[in-house]
Amino acid sequence: MRVVVAGGHGKIALLLERLLAERGDQAVGLIRNPAHAADVRETGAEAVVCDLEAASADAVAVLLSGADAVVFAAGAGPGSGAPRKDSVDRGAAALMAGAAERAGIRRFVQISTMGAGRPPQSGADEVWAAYITAKTAAEADLRSRDLDWTIVRPGGLTDAPATGRIRLAAPPVPRGTVPRADVAAVIAALLDVPGTRHKTLELTSGDSPVAAAVRGIS
Numbered sequence: 521m522r523v524v525v526a527g528g529h530g531k532i533a534l535l536l537e538r539l540l541a542e543r544g545d546q547a548v549g550l551i552r553n554p555a556h557a558a559d560v561r562e563t564g565a566e567a568v569v570c571d572l573e574a575a576s577a578d579a580v581a582v583l584l585s586g587a588d589a590v591v592f593a594a595g596a597g598p599g600s601g602a603p604r605k606d607s608v609d610r611g612a613a614a615l616m617a618g619a620a621e622r623a624g625i626r627r628f629v630q631i632s633t634m635g636a637g638r639p640p641q642s643g644a645d646e647v648w649a650a651y652i653t654a655k656t657a658a659e660a661d662l663r664s665r666d667l668d669w670t671i672v673r674p675g676g677l678t679d680a681p682a683t684g685r686i687r688l689a690a691p692p693v694p695r696g697t698v699p700r701a702d703v704a705a706v707i708a709a710l711l712d713v714p715g716t717r718h719k720t721l722e723l724t725s726g727d728s729p730v731a732a733a734v735r736g737i738s
């Protein structure tokens with residue numbers, strides 16, 4: 521399977537690319553900073569430079585040619601302001617989904633966040649509100665497309681080692697945290713289970729082995 525990962529130098533993305541390479545799949549990490557290419561290649565993935573706030577859908581569609589699936593793992597990240605929540609967390613996600621449609625790549629897994637899907641709480645910090653608004657809009661955009669999409673909303677991300685044990689279910693899942701390594705394992709498993717298409721799933725640490733939890737969804 522050839523899997524294009526948008527935001528290919530992100531923390532989850534690098535873990536996912538390594539998992540995909542280890543099981544014999546070909547990952548392609550889209551990065552905006554050429555200096556990140558070596559880290560992506562070190563996982564066993566290909567690195568392709570593509571700034572998702574500057575590229576056109578046609579140009580991205582060309583990069584997706586021959587892929588079997590797309591994972592949106594980019595994000596404006598901590599320290600960014602409201603405009604980049606919109607240009608990356610919404611805009612780049614919509615760009616990738618549109619490019620996937622143009623390229624005829626049906627399988628699309630999007631990393632969203634718990635808290636998306638409803639308006640930000642009144643009185644929320646302005647940047648947090650922009651982030652939740654952007655993720656909610658990206659989800660709505662993806663649901664409107666003729667793609668085999670799956671939306672994953674992790675809880676608070678940690679850099680703890682993988683536990684292999686998760687809680688994955690349709691909303692609402694009680695708030696919690698989850699290691700990025702477990703999120704990567706869930707995404708790798710979702711790519712193999714097309715029966716999870718058209719589902720929005722919330723994800724925290726839990727008791728279920730990843731493979732069983734993903735099989736249980738479809």
Ligand SMILES: NC(=O)c1ccc[n+]([C@@H]2O[C@H](COP(=O)([O-])OP(=O)(O)OC[C@H]3O[C@@H](n4cnc5c(N)ncnc54)[C@H](OP(=O)(O)O)[C@@H]3O)[C@@H](O)[C@H]2O)c1
Nearest residue numbers: 527529530531532552571572573594595597633674676677
């Ligand atoms: N933090 C949390 O607790 C939490 C909870 C739930 C969900 N999430 C979501 O989970 C996702 C992944 O998290 P993570 O920690 O793995 O993210 P991360 O390490 O911050 O990685 C995000 C990646 O997106 C890339 N990116 C930003 N703008 C780009 C652009 N214009 N073109 C191409 N790539 C671009 C960044 O590249 P640069 O290094 O070049 O900026 C970075 O490599 C994000 O969407 C985040 O919102 C986070």
